[in-house]
Structure formats: structure tokens, C-alpha cells
Amino acid sequence: MRTPWKAALGLIAGAVLCLSPQAAALPGTAPHPAPAAPAAAAADPAYKILVYSRTAGFRHSSIDEGVTALRELGAQNNFTLDATEDPTAFTAANLAKYKAVVFLSTTGDVLDAGQQTAFQQYLGAGGGYVGIHAAADTEYDWPFYEGLAGAWFQSHPAIQSATVKVEDRAHDATAHLGATWQRTDEWYNYRTNPRTTAHVLASLDESSYSGGSMNGDHPIAWCKDYAGGRAFYTGGGHTEESFADPAFRRHLLGGIRWASGNTEADCRPETGYTPLFDGTSTTGWKQAGPGGFTLADGTLTSQGGLGLLWYNAKEITGDYSLKLDWKAAGDDNSGVFVGFPASDDPWSAVNNGYEIQIDATDTPDRTTGSVYGFKSADLTARDAALNPPGEWNTYEIKVTGERLEIYLNGRKINDFTNTDPVRSLKQGYIGLQNHGDGDDVSFRNVRIKQAGTPPPGQRTGEVKGVNGKCLDIDGGNTADGTKAQIWTCNGTAAQRWTVGTDGTLKALGKCLDVAGGGSADGTKIQLYTCNGSGAQKWAAQSDGTVRNPQSGKCLDASGGTWNDGTPVHLWTCHTGPNQKWTLP
Template sequence: MRTPVRARLRTLLGVVAGAALALAPQAAALPAAPHTPTAAAGAAADPAYKVLVFSKTAGFRHSSIDDGVAALRGLGTANNFTVDATEDAQTFTAGNLAQYKAVVFLSTTGDVLNSTQQTAFEQYIQGGGGYVGIHAAADTEYDWPFYEGLAGALFHSHPAIQPATVKVEDRAHDSTAHLGAAWQRTDEWYNYRTNPRTTARVLASLDESSYSGGNMAGDHPIAWCKDYQGGRAYYTGGGHTDESYAEPAFRRHLLGGIRWAAGMTDADCRPETGYTPLFDGSSTSGWRQAGPGGFTLADGTLTSHGGLGLFWYGQELSGDYSVKLDWKAAGDDNSGVFLGFPASDDPWTAVNQGYEIQIDATDSADRTTGAVYGFRSADLAARDAALNPPGEWNTYELRVTGERLEVFLNGRKINDFTNTDPARSLRQGHIGLQNHGDGDDVSFRNVRVKHGGGQQPNPRTGEVKGVNGKCLDIDNSQTADGTKVQLWTCNGTGAQRWTVGTDGTVKALGKCLDVSGGGSADGTRIQLWTCNGTGAQKWTPQADGTVRNPQSGKCLDASGGVWNDGTAVHLWTCHTGPNQKWTLP
């Protein structure tokens, strides 16, 4: 449903983007809002797209809906998307929804869609569509499990309208990157029936000590994002008051949520728990500079100047661990993140004895963004699909398990490297941020670590790539039991977005990769089927690149000897040939 917009490197580095997000004046100001936010200053415009704003109410009706629609139309005018606003649920048909990159539920309440309309919307999301929920979107469709999962959490109660402190947990997502660590706002602050933190990336939460009436035991998410059944889901609890839609910061918050849900920008929206800060924006305690140049600290952000030097953390990382950090290049700028080097005040120690994960996107394949510099290129197609352009924030996860290094960009795996040099070790050493030289302006935020990071507690979502670089694909995005699973040229649709679960399942479009009839004979059909927990739907990745069905003891195999679009996959005796090698997210 959503086509990849990352031709993106968007003329990638022909554009020099501003180093900070800006609130630009509207071309034609709305009466209630003197300024309409735009995306990162200087960044190339998003391609034109359409958004459906749906505001039907079957319960309480918010007076702010009209202001919300007007604000979203203003954002669209300033940011190259067209808004269609409706309260007619009959617009929820497969054919009509297909024209929209995202659907915004603007303070909907109660049961607003019938079963046929619900099915059409489910198929839209499963086909790669985007969802944005604003405020009372959480007070909607309590008896529809799909929607509860999509929204992330449903309304429980609320206190009176009052000021509160919003803690911004993720300053890389486009909806929160313009905010400081604390955001003071007045709104009607919802309590939710469940905490979405285990299934979504929490972008912002409420400081319950800053207002009266919070009941979520001090962990109170208020904005979040998640990948969901092939699509993207974003929710913010703000937006009850009429005045919200005249606030530039809140409008920019909404714009970022829409841009992400529509696929115009990327972010790491996997759930995140258990990380501790190495640099939290307030202090550089524990860090030291090796070599010339350095970093300037402002607004919780480290920005490089001069060089060639290295800002490195004094406490050694050892064993299995996962490092996450947010970074942004102003334009065609050079920097990198180093791992596995010994303590030294000579920056060349990290170069010669550690490994650099590169940031500069304009060098050769083994020295470009996502590459392990000089050793292994990133998967360039996956990298290009995930990389935000200059002026926008990106997130790296660098996951070390033994001597294996996996690189994730905005939540998508783009590199998988194993150290075999006995003189180097990823399992023991330091982390450092490079300041490459004059004119190379790269910024970093929120450097954090999780020990034992080689474990994978959360499901992973993305493409499953096989022989000839083709993707595991669901025929024509159909969801009927028995639908053919095949190879197809990678295209970024929901039919190729698989979630590899911790329970051994591999899911797409809400259903499971399944061995027909639970069979074990060579050539048994692999298909899509309703998830049922049986051994026919369990898959185990192997170190040799194969994916095995333990019940049968056989492997996922691309049939035949010429692997074109439409090649069926089936079960076959494991032999580690190229048609049995798979790269999982």
C-alpha cells in the first residue's frame, strides 16, 4: 500500500539541510494559528501524498475537532500533502483507502465502523498503510481487538484539564525531535487501560508528579509509535483543547506523526526497555576527548567540530551488549561510531584496533553509512530504504553478540559482520564518537547501552531476503488461508514485511508462514495460514543461513533452479544451497 519513498536519500546529499528543525511561517496563515510547522529546514520536500482525516463520533464529541481539521489542512498545504476530511464511515472501502498514505482518527469516539468497514481498514493497514490516532482515538472501538492493538492502548479515565510536564523520551522521531527533554503543556491528560511500552516505542510520557489525577504508577506514556501487522501506527494523547491546534510545537508534533505514518521519514519504533544512558544530554561525565577538535554540547546534543579526533567513553563495554544512539548529519558530512578499541588518548588507536560503523553516505560501498568501515558494506538497498536525509535524525542500534556485530538503522537491519581478527575484539573495548574534521558537522543524542544485548526479547519486523536478493512475498497481498508464498522483487509493501517472533513464528498480513498440512515431504507447499501455534508454523534460523522447520527437520526452499518473480517456496531437505539461504530482519 505504501510505496518506498526513499529514492531518498531524496537526491540524498544534493541537499544541505539545516542543523535544526524549524517552525516556518505559513504561506497562507490559518486564523487560529499564525505559524505552520514544516519538516526539517532545508530538507527536500516530501513527494505529494494524500491523508484521510476521519472524525466520526458515536459518543462524546470534542469541540476541538473543527480546529483539528483546519490545523491538519494547514499542515498539508505547507508540507505537500492533501487532506480529505470526512465523518462518513462508508469511505472505508479497500478501493477508497488505497489512495491514502495515512488515515488520521481525530478524536473519534465509540463504535464508528461496521464489520465490513473494519475489514477494509485492517486490509489497508496490513497492506502497508499508516494510522495516526489523536486524543480520543483511544476512546474508540473497544470491542475490536485489531484496533486496540493498532492504537496501542485504550482510554480509562481523565482528570480535569491542567498543565503537566511531558518527558520527551525519544528525540530522534520526527514528531518529537523539535522538543526539549521536557515539554510544558496544558491539556486533558488521559489515563489508559494498559501500558503500551511493551508493544510500542514510547516517544513521550507524563511526569505524574507534575499534575493531579494520573493513575499509571509513574510510567505514563502519552505518545508512541509501532509497526503493526505490516503497517505503521502512531498515537498522541494530546489534542483535547481547541487551543492545542494553535500551538506551533503541538502542530509540529502532529506533522511528524503524519510524516512517519505515511512513510515520508523513518524511525526506530521497536519497543525499548532496559537501556541505561551513557550520554543523556545533560552531562558528558565519563567521556573524554582524544586528539584535536571536539564536540559542543547544546540542547542535549553533541555536535562535532574540528578533528580528526574521538570523543570516547571511559567505561569499557564487555560481553554481549546493544548500543543505541541518535545521529544527524547537516549535509555531506563525515563521522562514525567506534567499538571495541582499547583505552587511549590517540584517536588512531580506535581506527587501527577497533571497528568503525560509518555515517557518511557518499563514500564507497565499504565506507558508507552502515558499513563496518573498510571491512563490510551495508546492505545498500536496505540502508537506502531506512536512511533519513541530511537534517533529519537517524537511530543506530549496534548489537554485539560474541564477535558478531549487527547494525540496525531506524530499526531495520542493514549489516551483519563477524570479527575473525584475533588482534581485535568487539566483546571488549570502548565506544567513541568521531569528530572527523573542519566542516564535518554531525550531531549525536541519547547514547545508551543494554548489557546482554545479544539476546532478542522483542519480535523483529522487516524483509526476509532470499536467493538473488529477492524478497519472501505473499501473492498479491492476499490474506486468505492457503495463499501462495513466493519470491518477488523487493518493493517495501506489507506483503513483504515479516515479523519474526520470539515464539518461532514468522508472520505477515496478520497470518503465519505455514507448512501445508504439517507435512514433511520434499516439495510440501509453504503458504499463509491463520496462526494456530502448531509445529507447522515454527521456524528456526540456523547459523548457515538456512531457516528450518523443526517439526519436519527440513528447510525453507525456493523451488526450481531459476528464481524469478513468482517462484514458489516449499519445504525441502536441507542442503545449504543458495536457494535455502535467507536473511531475516
């Protein structure tokens, strides 16, 4: 089924996926480098954006180049812009004219209370925000803005080349890039890690340059749904040269298109997924039936068929979330199979499992988002979430017992419960179908998260400090404000810490916290209800210290002698023995 405007764009397609034995046996292939990206994207309805570049602190010399680049992108991609540094532009009536507002290297306090309220209301009505570079160095006294931008600036090293790891190659801001992107810029460190509240599109390889301080997990571009609107941020854009770079311009265009609602993406936070196909090889996959897939640029593209490429390395049991990115070239047919038994016959998956369909022009129970032959997608929700041919989409296929939920670009479009014991969803394999000659569908980034699987990097155990003593919560008390101390290691829950992927240290169900979010030497370290603030973020350093990025200071066992009960507090980092900690 097609909505009229998507029909005009030549809407999406697909069906069942198939790979040849040759494709399944493809040797590991390194992803291609990022191509020189053209500025043009799919034709969008005409719209307007506001570019705001007021500075109340450091002023970037690249602002003029940024405005020029955005004007040229608009001329090429059917949007116009108003550029201003006048905060009186932030009224409800004026903001209503724009699909997105770009904060272009703003710094300091650039809006008063009334203007903040107008902007917050604009976002609540579905407006878009695009933050570029120093937009993260803005409005430190406005907590709403911290959530909008995703993280606040902390520091930066010298301008230098670094390797950007592209984590999401489906979002319009990053789909044109390879798995890595080598570029020169001023690379910000942030006070907090946005990964748990935003969807990370790209991150920095801290081993590729000097001065990164985010403990190896360093997001640099992300997106999120926020307060009723859409928010996109990129840390690039310090240098004038950035705005002449076609790949960076295309990155900005994708952020603007998404924030303006002209393309869809799954911008929900994502942690804990394990790759089944990471773009380098089809190891662990096996072809059933004719046809196949080619592997190039981290992408599997169907050819011939009818066949099925299935992941035979592991049967999936229990509850799980399967995510993958897909793109149809035109009115094509493909699909994703779940819950079928091991077999070299592709029809076994058809007869014993379920297919989540990719084909926008078939009957409702056989169109994109349907459980093929069993239940149509919510077509209104599907059409609102669907990108047209030539653009990437993301499926989440969520299995809970016999319940099958389907999300397209982050929006739920189907909810089906199996009642057939032959097709039980509680165990089985997953596969991608190539439907036949002329059906051109591509797949990237197949990953899975199974129930009970801890996120990568999350560890639990003792935190050991000076004299081999353990970080301990006084008396095992769980009340907010209970002091943290060192104590002889005893294996109790008061000394069992979980190092979270979000930078937290948790014990007894609560977080290690800097009292009041303070930064003064001697500030109490305590147990407190987890709240996601910078007072509860900790980063292990290569010198053995554990730093609170918000304050820039270290976890410290107080005093010059250290006995059971010695309190732990915040202190200027000096790498002495009372600031050295071993984490699980």
C-alpha cells in the same frame, strides 16, 4: 551510494567523531526549552491523507479546529486531505488513495465489520494510522484496534498543565522538542501500558499534575509497526488551543510524515537501556586527539579533528546493544567506534576496533552503515531506512560474541563477524569521532543495554499482604487457572514474584491474572500463561492497594479473617487491610 530521490534531497553524510578536551569537560548543562516549532519539514512527494472524526460517544468540540490545523499543515507540507465522518469511506478501493488515515478524536464504535476488514487490509498493505486523543476511546469491541492504537482510554482528570518528558528526540514527531515540554491538555489514563508493544516517544511526569494513575510510567505518545503498517498515537488534542500551538502542530506533522512513510524512525519497543550520554553533560567521556564537540540542547555536535570522544568510565564486556541518534548537516563524515582498547590516541580505535560509518558518498565499504574498510552495508536496505541531511537517524549497534549487527532506524542493514583476535568485540570501549573541519555531525541519547541487565524498575521478591502473609500460588502448581491465595511466607518459588515494567506480576513463569478478564466483585485471581492482556496488568497505588487498571478494582484477600489458603480475588477498592500489599 545514493538513490536518485535521496540525491535530489542532498543525502546524508558522516564519518568519525571527535571531541576536544574542552568539550569533554563541559559542565552539566540543562537542555534548552522547546523552541517555537515551525510547521515546515523536509520537502515530501505530494500525498493524500484521510481524516476521520466520526463520534458514537462523547464529541470533542476541538474536532473542527483539528481539521483546520491539519488542512493548514497539508498546505505547508505538500499533502492534501479528505475529511469525513462517513464510515462508507472505509472500502479497499477508497483507502488505497491515502498514505495515512487519521482518527481525530473518534469515540465509540465507528466502523462496522466490513469496514473494519477493509481498514485492516489497508494496514496490511503498508498503510498508516494516526490516532489523536480520543482515538483511544474507540472500538472497544475490536481487539485489532486496541493493538493498533496501543492502549485504550480509562479515565482523565481535569484539564491542567503538565510536564511531558520527551523520551525520543530523533523521531520527527518529537525531534523539535526539548527534553521536557510544558503544556495544558486533558491527560488520559490508559487501561494498559503500551511500553512493551510500542516505542514510547513521550510520557507524563505524574508528579507535575493531579490525577495520573499509571504508577509513574505514563506514556502519552508512541509509535509502532503494526500488522504490516505504521501506527502513531498522541494523547494530546483535547482542547481547541492545542491545534493553534506550533509545537503541537509540528508534533502532529511528524506523526503524519512517519505514518505516511515520508520519514524513518526506530519504532520498535525499547526497555532496559542505560544512558551513557543523556544530554546534560559529558561526565564519563574523554577526548582523544584534536577537535571537539559543542554541547547545546542535549546535543553533541562535532567540530575540527581528527579526534575521538570515548566513554572511558567503563569498558564494555559481553553482549550488548548500543543505541544512539545522529544527524548530518550535509555531506559530512563521522562514525561510531566499538571494541577498542583504552588510549588517548584516536588512531588506536582505528587500528584495534571497528567503526560504524556515517558518510553516504564514499565507497561501499566506507559509506553510512558500513563496517569501515571491512564490509559494506546492504545498500538497498540502507537507502530505504535512511533519513536525509537535516533529519535525525537512529543506529542500533548490536554485539553478540564476535558478531556485529547494525540497524538503521529499526531496519537491519549490516551483519559482520569478526575473525581478528586483535579486534575482538568481546570487550573494549565505545567512542564517537569528529572527522575534521567542515564535517558537521550531531549526536543525542547514547544508551546501552547489556546482556543480563534487568530493565529499570523490574524487581523480584515477596508480595506481602494482610497479617504479613505472602501472595502465593496454591501448591506451587503451574497449571493455568491455579488459584492465588495468601500463605505464611516460606521463601518458595510459589511466592517469588517479579514486578515487570509492563505492569505484570509473574511467578513460576506465568502471570497473575483476572479470570476471564472480569470486573465483578469476587472474580477469581489466578495464575495464567502471560498474554499481554489487561487482565494481567497491575498498578501499585500510593494508598498501598494494587489495582487492575482494566477493571478499576483491587487485589483483595477475601473475607474478614485471613488464614493460610485464603483466596485472593478482585474487589471494589476500599483500602482495608486485606487490600494493602507491599511489593518487592
